[in-house]
Amino acid sequence: MRVGVFICHCGNNIAGTVDVARVAAEMRKLPGVVYATNYMYTCSEPGQEEIKQAIKKENLDRIVVAACSPRMHENTFRKTIEKAGLNRYFLEMANIREHISWIGEDKELNTAKAIDAVKMAVAKVMKNKPLYSSSFKVNKRVMVIGGGVAGMQAALDCADGGLDVVLVEKSPSIGGMMARLDKTFPTIDCSICILGPKMVDVAQHEKIKLHAYSEIDEIKGYVGNYQVKVRKKATYVDWTKCTGCGACMEKCPTRNAYDNFNFGVAPTRAINIPFPQAIPKKAKIDPAFCRQFTKGKCGVCAKICPTGAINYEMQDEIVTEDVGAIIVATGYGLFDLDKFPEYGAGRYPDVITGIQYERILNASGPTSGHILRPSDQTEPKTIVFVSCAGSRDKSLGVPYCSNFCCMYIAKQAILTKDHVPDSQSYVFYMDIRSPGKGYDEFTRRAQEDYGVKYIRGRVSRIYPKGKKMVVRGADTLLGTQVEVEADLVVLATAVVSAPGAAGMAEKLHISYDTFGFYVESHPKLRPVETNTSGVFLAGACQGPKDIPASVGQGSAAASKVQALFSKDMLESDPAIAQVNTNACVGCLKCVRTCPFQAIKEEELRNGKKVAKVIETVCAGCGVCTSTCPCGAIQLQHFTDNQLLAEVNAICQG
């Protein structure tokens, strides 16, 4: 065996706190290691070239690269050695940057640790075996989960690229949060005016199949071959018959149903079409409010419906969609108002959230675009906006910035002035965050042209005084207490992960962070990929994002899918479980524990019963290997002997 070891300086990142030359010198002493060197930037082109040259010149057959995390560059170096004629699995990486040089302060200890890490990698690489991928067919259909602006963009880009798209939307209409906004910053475009045509494009695109009011029940399979069970929730209206005429909604006797679309700013009917531009424009019954369901009698809509679309007996329907990739664009949620007792939110009708104010501003909203405060439907003259309502507050579990509130507050303040010229808006803020193109100019316009008063400080309490709401806070610039008597208070509530985000991640086998936002493959370089091959992210499900960023990610995710689908066949990861039929005793405990049902029983020609791995289904977790008592089923590249070699390298030296 001829192992070559390459120790990367990573500039000063590693060499600063690890004596790389000494590590290389120690490696030269190891049997099997015939070449060890250190290099400034091993991942650079000349660095990779050096590896290739050394493989040829020194006749190396196994390579250890000690550098950054394998999560960063394992693939890079696998390709490098492959180009030099070695099997890609003859590479091992020792992570001496993230796990050593960056976290330890003592150079001597770091160096000793690096020596161990590389020694472990050498021990392991000597046990490595060449592995070969097999290829399998890709189902070139893509599923987009979430019909907000990010999901719509992704769906349209994929469909325009010729892919069949299945778009799944949880609510009765696509459009997401953007469909609810009045105008968009910093251009003050009408939100639905720019979104509406896109929604129609989605509805009319022959390559897009839309499942509205549907949820994901189960996802099975792997990249190229997912099977997704979609639950089409019962609407109690046969959408093949419903024309969206709205007659039912008009005649519905229940007038106090909660309006999800308007975030409860005003009630709606028990049967409703969420908004005029809804896609699909179909009615749906809310059984929590419908008298037919709560009282067992009514039937008004059924009588009134001209096409006989009402069906009170309707059940959820499960459909299975086979797709090759999934784009997740499930958006975000908003911080629960009840968590601000000191702001009286939820208790005082005139303390509302930013999104509710959007609906009040919106011409198709419950007030038809007139600014009327919820308590008495009068026009407010003094309006206070409270930014960071929850955001950047560790004690509330939201230490992060919600990204776009500063901007929409400025927009809402400007719009308020447009609607009510004699009004005065105040904004309590921590910092103004306006880094986008034209954004800072926009917040300045609010202050300079629209006379919005920005007060730097936090609001401590909001309480009623007669018809007014007293907003008490600090002005940290002046160092004084301030009190503003407001007619309406708008809280810029924190952006949180979408309800059920964690459960969705679990179905998708992707990671999510402490806050429920999905984790991308790399924060810089793989922003729309996930660690699960074939699953991509778009929009605010990954973290708070404004419209342009969401749209950009939608397109990015679509292009990733296009790239993935540009091949007819995909290469499988050969690091999967393999059965040694000589050693297998056929107890089939692995069949019980495999999370993917990737193992089945097989009868050999001599009648012996053994386990068999279904290669395309095995995901390479290795649960079977640690289940098998006789070591007969081994996860390739992470076999018992390979891991024992590492253990022994540490423990026995």
Next chain:
Amino acid sequence: MNNAEQIKETIARIFPDVETVICYQQGFDGLHATPYFISIPEQVNKLIWNPLCAQNLTSYLPSIKKKVGIVVKGCDSRTIIQYLQEGLIDRAKVVIIGVPCTGVISVKKVLREIGHQPVVDVVFDDNGNIVVKTQKGEKRLAIADVCPDKCTTCQYPTPLVYDHLIGEPIASNKPKEDVYKDIREFDAKTLEEKRAYWEKEFERCIRCYACRNACPMCICQDSCIAETREPHWISQRLSLQEKFMFHMIHAAHLAGRCVECGECERVCPMDIPVAKLKKKINAEMKELFNYETGVNPDDKPPMYTFNVDEAKIKEHKL
């Protein structure tokens, strides 16, 4: 003995439905019973049934492909149930002759009592005693005093599964809470004491693998990782470390599977209390998952399943 006659009758009846019946015959001396494979009914006359019939015969079942009859005691029947849980035998291919048991004999304990003398004769009286005659005289021992430890806390004297039951079922008269009493007592020792104890015991191990091969749940047998190089868990050195590792492998692989038949301990030529490790794990399985091996064929062995929320597993704090 009455039971012996009944067993013989039953065996005669189940031929030729079965090809073989596994029961006991007299071993090389009066103190030993040995497994007896009967393939024609006439052989049944050499069958014996007495408290020397301690061995758990069910170990042979998974390797036998043809239809087989077997004589089982209460404790042995747990193995069969565990096999069923794990799908290791086909119930339709086993005819179980269950015999309620009031306790068997530990030959090791008897030998200790008689000073390891060769026995001349062994008889059982009607009062639960074994009378052992040697060159140096006669010794009358209460079976209860020379039974294996497992009998002292036996909860299942009557087989839990059978096709034919010999005699009347017996209920256990041993308190359930005592089953793991020995484990609790041992656990109360200091870490140093426990470590020293095991090192002293395992040092004697000669790696003959009798404990493993006699274990009904050691299904790997020829593929046991204690002997393979691929994977290579332990070396051929005879160090304490290797012996310790072997016994940990044995214990870990029996986690939630050991039926506490005590075969491993019974057969150990070096008198190592190997069953204790497994019993400790069983005690934990009971505590963690309320799981008891070999009592319900529909149970799932706890190491091959999970609950999303584990009621008894708390996250460990540092």
Next chain:
Amino acid sequence: MSDTGYLPKEKIKDFLKELAKDAVVYAPCLEGDIVLFRPFSEERTLCLDRPANTPPKSVIYPQSETLFAFQYKKAPEDHQKMSVELKADIGVPNMVIFGARPCDAKGFRIYDRVFIETNTPDPYYRKRRENTLIVTLSCAAPSPGCFCVAVGGGPAHKEGSDVMMTELEGGYVIEPVTEKGRAILGKHVIEDGKPYLKDAQHVQAKAHDEVRNPFAPDELPKISQSLFNFDGFWEQVVGKCVSCGACTYLCPTCYCFNITDEQGIGSGERVRSWDACMFFHFTLEASGHNPRPTKFQRFKNRVGHKFIYYPEKYEGVIACCGCGRCIRYCPVNVDISEIVNYLKDTHQELHWASSRKEGTQPTVGSTKDE
């Protein structure tokens, strides 16, 4: 100096201490309820009233021994050049096995033929053997299952021993067997044993009569080849065998071994360790093929080795000393003497042959009575 010595019982510890002055003395000691050969020291409890559970074979032929250690060395000036440095240590102290039984001592003679009396003697075994004095205690009574007299031995058989001791009421009569053993008589605590020799011989003769001979009236068992080669026979007689290694590891005459390289990073050891023909891995080939995949074939080999192959090679000497351990400690009490007895019986042969012809299951148990 007399040819016979006598060791009063009360002086036995002094004797051992005297022996221990220039040798490591292995003696049967009580550990819990079992008896093992251990380096003797004051704290240990000597146990001579029954044969030890394990024979003393590991003293001379350890269960696992390092043949040599190896280390890879890199040339300091050129790391591409590597050499292997070997280190073998066969330095062995003087040893005494005290209290072996005649069968145990006879076992070493089985090994001697294989490891010493050959063109390629084994230096490790030879060195230990040469450095070891074997002081044997004759058996006053048989142990459960033993049958030494049936395989050419006896309770006072002297082959393999350097010294033979015979227990009398007050002490041990000491008869040197070899020149090496004769030196014992010069030890301080040893008295003149001539007056006791007759008594000792009487004890020995009495014991000889008490040992069972399962093969009687034959002097040595003669095995019927046709039955030996009939698979059905083995399937019947060893169906209950669990294929463990207790019989072989406790056997004073089993000597099969395995050689493995136990490797670390940059160094390792070549280890010789006992193997057991009852294990599947004993004959497992690298290809995965196993010429003896079943326990029946393996058991047949064990009997064959002891009663056919070894005698064929070494002048009719049976490689079994009849100590009975494999019977006593077998988890399922497989009785090798019973099996050999079947094999030598010509009537049995006829029976097995006829049952084979009829295609019926031959049955051991029922024919034994016929």
Next chain:
Amino acid sequence: MSGVAGKELRIVGFLCNWCSYGGADTAGVARFKQPTDLRIIRVPCSGRVDPLFVVKALLTGADGVLVSGCHPRDCHYTDGNFYARRRLEMLKRLLPFIGIDEKRFHYTWVSASEGQKWQQVVTDFTNQVHKLGPMHAKKESEG
């Protein structure tokens, strides 16, 4: 021989690739300083960690072993860490029975985003093992 004599003890870590190995990377990227004793073995999933690896390490020279995987429900392979949890809990309870302090073995869940938690886990566990001292030297003095 791992561990700088006198300064370090030998601690072996088994980290799942998707969460905890990433969490350790995140901690590194953020330069969260940690004790240097830990040697990390990357495994695809905590479900790959046979408890016997832990035993092997502890018996052959490790003073402490740390296993870390994805949080329950967040396993990249759905169920791997659920199996790991049962197996490792079994081991945790068995160790004191054979005379090994269960504090020498810790299993926990750290996600790829929890760099800070990782720093805490490594620091606390290393301190805990140091408090117990070297396992193998102690054994010699016992014997």
